Amino acid sequence: MSAATQGRTPALTGPQKCAVICMALGPQVASRLLKRLAPDEVQQVSYAITTMPSVPQEVVDAVVTEFRSQSKAADSLTRGGMQVAHRLLNEAFGEAKAKVILEQVPASGNETLRRLQRAAPEALAAAMRTEHPQVVAVVLAHLDPVAAGALLGALAPELAADAVFRMASLDRVDPALLAVIESSLGDRVGVTLAATTEALNGPKVAAAMLNSSVKAVELRVLEGVTERDSAVADSIRAKMFTFEDLLRIDNKGIQRILRDVDSRELATALKGASPELRQHVKSNMSGRAAEALDEEIELLGAVRVSDVEAAHARVIEVVRSLEESNEIVMPARGGAGGGNDFVT
Structure with missing residues (x-):
C-alpha cells in the first residue's frame, strides 16, 4: 500500500x-x-x-x-x-x-447546499463581488430558486445580468470547476459545493430563479441579458411562469395545487389578480371554500405589492415542484408587475 x-x-x-x-x-x-x-x-x-x-x-x-x-x-x-x-x-x-x-437517505450534496442556501444573500454577494461572472453563474445554478433569487437581488445589477446570461448557457458543470470555486469561496463563506456531473438546463434554472426574484430584479436582469443576447433572454422568458399563468393550467391541476397551498397564502397571492384568475381558482373549490376565500381576501385589506409577489413566488414554487414530480402539466410564460406600492 x-x-x-x-x-x-x-x-x-x-x-x-x-x-x-x-x-x-x-x-x-x-x-x-x-x-x-x-x-x-x-x-x-x-x-x-x-x-x-x-x-x-x-x-x-x-x-x-x-x-x-x-x-x-x-x-x-x-x-x-x-x-x-x-x-x-x-x-x-x-x-x-x-x-x-x-x-430516508439525504440526497448527495444536500447538506453542503443547505449550508450555502442558509448563508445570508448579502454575505454571499459580498464574497462574490470580485469573482468572475462565470463563478457567480455556477453558484447560482447550485442554489434552489428562492435562495438564488435572493442572492440575485443582492448582487450588483451588471454582475447579476452577466451571471444569468452565462447561467443560461450552462449544460453541465465540471466537478473540477466546482473544486476551484469551493477553494475560492470556502474561507470567506465557509461552505462547500457538491460536485455533480448531472446535466443542467441553463435557461430553465435561470427562469426558476427569476420567478423567485422580486419583479424589479427580474426586469432589470432580463433587460441586461437582452442587451447581451436577445435570443438567450427569449429562451429564459419562454420558460418563465407568472402567477397569472395559473389560468393556463387545467382544472385537475388547479385542484392539485390548492391541496398544497395555505389558504392565507392563496388569499394574499390573489390580491390584485385578474377576475378571470380568481374565478378559475374558485371554480375548483367548494362553494363554502370559495366564499371563505373571498372573505379572507377582503379582510386582508391593503397589502404591499412586495408581499403579494412573495406569495406569488411561494405558490409558483409549489407549482414547479408538482410539475417536476409530473403531478401537473404546467405551461411556461413570462410576465410583469411589482414594487412596494399597495394593492387594495
Missing part, C-alpha cells in the same frame, strides 16, 4: 469502508452483507454509497486488504451513486423496502 493510500484510508468512516466493500462486491454478494446489518447501519451505508460517486482502485484495495479480502473489481474506479445504492438495496430487501430506505 502506498504512503498516499495509507494516508487516505484511515480518513474513511466505518460506513464508508462498508460502502466501498459493497460497491466492489456487487449487488448479489453485497446484499448478503446488508441483510446482516441493523436498519440504522443500512441507512448509514446507503448514504455513504450515494455520496461516493467514484472510489480510486488503490483505496478499494486498501479497504479490501483491511477486511482480509480480495478486490475483484476490473475497472480502475469502483462506481457508486444513487443507482448503485438502489440496486444493492433492491437485491437485499426488495423494491418496496429499498424505496423506503432511500427516501
Whole structure:
C-alpha cells in the first residue's frame, strides 16, 4: 500500500469502508452483507454509497486488504451513486423496502447546499463581488430558486445580468470547476459545493430563479441579458411562469395545487389578480371554500405589492415542484408587475 493510500484510508468512516466493500462486491454478494446489518447501519451505508460517486482502485484495495479480502473489481474506479445504492438495496430487501430506505437517505450534496442556501444573500454577494461572472453563474445554478433569487437581488445589477446570461448557457458543470470555486469561496463563506456531473438546463434554472426574484430584479436582469443576447433572454422568458399563468393550467391541476397551498397564502397571492384568475381558482373549490376565500381576501385589506409577489413566488414554487414530480402539466410564460406600492 502506498504512503498516499495509507494516508487516505484511515480518513474513511466505518460506513464508508462498508460502502466501498459493497460497491466492489456487487449487488448479489453485497446484499448478503446488508441483510446482516441493523436498519440504522443500512441507512448509514446507503448514504455513504450515494455520496461516493467514484472510489480510486488503490483505496478499494486498501479497504479490501483491511477486511482480509480480495478486490475483484476490473475497472480502475469502483462506481457508486444513487443507482448503485438502489440496486444493492433492491437485491437485499426488495423494491418496496429499498424505496423506503432511500427516501430516508439525504440526497448527495444536500447538506453542503443547505449550508450555502442558509448563508445570508448579502454575505454571499459580498464574497462574490470580485469573482468572475462565470463563478457567480455556477453558484447560482447550485442554489434552489428562492435562495438564488435572493442572492440575485443582492448582487450588483451588471454582475447579476452577466451571471444569468452565462447561467443560461450552462449544460453541465465540471466537478473540477466546482473544486476551484469551493477553494475560492470556502474561507470567506465557509461552505462547500457538491460536485455533480448531472446535466443542467441553463435557461430553465435561470427562469426558476427569476420567478423567485422580486419583479424589479427580474426586469432589470432580463433587460441586461437582452442587451447581451436577445435570443438567450427569449429562451429564459419562454420558460418563465407568472402567477397569472395559473389560468393556463387545467382544472385537475388547479385542484392539485390548492391541496398544497395555505389558504392565507392563496388569499394574499390573489390580491390584485385578474377576475378571470380568481374565478378559475374558485371554480375548483367548494362553494363554502370559495366564499371563505373571498372573505379572507377582503379582510386582508391593503397589502404591499412586495408581499403579494412573495406569495406569488411561494405558490409558483409549489407549482414547479408538482410539475417536476409530473403531478401537473404546467405551461411556461413570462410576465410583469411589482414594487412596494399597495394593492387594495
